Amino acid sequence: DVKVTQSSRYLVKRTGEKVFLECVQDMDHENMFWYRQDPGLGLRLIYFSYDVKMKEKGDIPEGYSVSREKKERFSLILESASTNQTSMYLCASSLGLPFEQYFGPGTRLTVT
Amino acid sequence: QQQVKQSPQSLIVQKGGISIINCAYENTAFDYFPWYQQFPGKGPALLIAIRPDVSEKKEGRFTISFNKSAKQFSLHIMDSQPGDSATYFCAASWTGANNLFFGTGTRLTVIP
Secondary structure, X not given: OOOEEEOOOEEEEOOOOOEXXXXXXXXXXXXXXXXXXXXXXXXXXXXXXXXXXXXXXXXOOOOEEEEEEXXXXXXXXXXXXXXXXOEEEEEEEEOOOXXXXXXXXXXXXXXX | OOOEEEEOOEEEEEOOOOXXXXXXXXXXXXXXXXXXXXXXXXXXXXXXXXXXXXXXXXXXXXXXXXXOOOOEEEEEEOOOOHHXXXXXXXXXXXXXXXXXXXXXXXXEEXXX
């Protein structure tokens, strides 16, 4: 049974702080993704990685960076958190299309 | 620019009724159309998917209808149940791609 875990369910940070969101998958998937979910906007892709140390920008990469040093772990970094980054962040992994993406439970980040 | 347009944003259906969610796309290269279901507090999970070589796919009470000429596809939930209350996302991509393009989501509420 595929499992994608995210380091925190809820996180509150202050404006300007550096924020790390961690994601781990246990199915040896090549592809990992970070999305943000906002009401009325659906799931928007921030970054994805198709291999260790490889990354590609998604639709909304501004203000974010990522790190993938090991196959099972994909980190999302907010270099200097801002209030407009308050959102639900979802991590996912997959073998690649047309295989399904498996999502973690999400991290609700509030930046004050 | 939204690659996949989804409607309605929210839907209320009586128990036993039919729920219908519609999606439209422009990119004719898309050849994979999944639907994801998300319950509160959980990440999305794959519900059902279709390829454009068939016009309909049914799994239990869930059916995807696909109209290639109109570039539209829809999810029908027959005999809707309160347990179907969730947010539904359509998505699209092409085989060999790494990422999915998601619609904006439909929040379905089935009232007893």
